[in-house]
Amino acid sequence: MQAVGAEPVTLTMCVRMAMLYHPGVQAAVVDVDIAQAQLAQARAARFLPKFELTSVIGPSPEARGNALVGDTDLSSLSVFTQTEATFVQPLFTFGKLDGAQHAAAAGVRAYEAGVEKSKADLSLQVAEVYFGLQLANELWDLAQEAQGDFQKARDYVAQKLEDDEGDFTYTDLARIDRFAYDVTEKVNAAQKAKMLAESAMRLLLGLGQTDSLSVDRLGLVQAEPLPLADYLFHANHRPEMHQLDAAIQARKSLVRVAQSDLYPQVFLAGQFKYNYAPNRDDQNSPFAKDDFNFLQLGAVVGFKQSLAFGFNSANVKKARLEHQKLGYQSELAQKGVVIEIEKIYREWLEAQSNVDAAEKSRTATRRWSIAVRDGFNAGLEKASDMIEAVKEYGIIRAKYFEAVFNYNRAWARLQRATGQPIVQ
DSSP: OOOOOSSOBOHHHHHHHHHHHOHHHHHHHHHHHHHHHHHHHHHHTTSOSEEEEEEEEEEEEEEEEOSSSEEEEEEEEEEEEEEEEEEEEEEEOTTHHHHHHHHHHHHHHHHHHHHHHHHHHHHHHHHHHHHHHHHHHHHHHHHHHHHHHHHHHHHHHHHHHHHTOTTOOHHHHHHHHHHHHHHHHHHHHHHHHHHHHHHHHHHHHTOOTTSOOOBOOOOOOSOOOOOHHHHHTTGGGSHHHHHHHHHHHHHHHHHHHHHHTTSOEEEEEEEEEEEEOTTBOOOOSTTOOOTTSEEEEEEEEEEEOOOOHHHHHHHHHHHHHHHHHHHHHHHHHHHHHHHHHHHHHHHHHHHHHHHHHHHHHHHHHHHHHHHHHHHHHTTOSOHHHHHHHHHHHHHHHHHHHHHHHHHHHHHHHHHHHTTOOSOO
């Protein structure tokens, strides 16, 4: 893994990098491979599901003569060979093979949807960590800026007191020193949040602790809310809903498999068996038997019928109820998705209103802070007034950044809830 350079990485770059290395996605892909192997097994069961070849060798005592007169010489041994081939070919299974194949194919579709679900979950996780890292960076910069401003104010007041200029008092200096602790506390908290967010992002991207990492500045995602109905239209586009649909189809096919046990399974079976021992005479009589020297070949049509009708009927009922239950769960999931989409949609609208309000308040508070700071430097404002103005300006700036973060996060969650991509 190469380190990410100093150039800021975008959300799209982070999602693509995470897709390459995240074990959850890789495990989901393996699940698809396993399901495809099971489908191959179901398809292979149509043609010669049982086809076996056995070959053995061993000692054979010499035997001469026929079924009426013969001699065996145990002191004269040779080697016999035996080759046996057997097969069973299903002819009519009353839907067992078709049902198994359709169930396996539905399983493949379900696991393919599982891959999409894993990717969608990972995209959302990366997006939330990415926006969180952006927020942590902004709050870190804000805390450092506040710390620098208060240090400048303290140095300014201390110098004025030393030069015995202006109307400043040591009470003003004490108030600044008292508030300096609150600022330092915010700096420490911001530093912790920034380091944790960076560690989480490195973990998702497969980066080492020594790899550099830089993200874009926090800003609103370029998206405008549409009417709620537009998002509800995509309620069934989530990978989870596709998984449920495939699972319902699989259960329906398994009902057919269970029903097939109530009927006979018609098959064709055959066998080829050849033994040869060079030190034994051939027995030409059809009534003579020699376990060391013979040729057998034949095929039959047969059927196999389970007589456990009570057990099989109960098994069919169980399969039908499981299929019915999954249908109810699908209906419940659809209702839950609708509620989830509306909840996230309302949170997004709330975040948008908060961003607008915070932007207006940030502009007004900035003017207040500048005016009070200039008045303080001119000796016209008290230290308490300056501290209060700077404090409120810092608070509203932090709230603005948090509102932007909440807006971006709600947008990403809404994309996930409606089965839409977070990045292209």
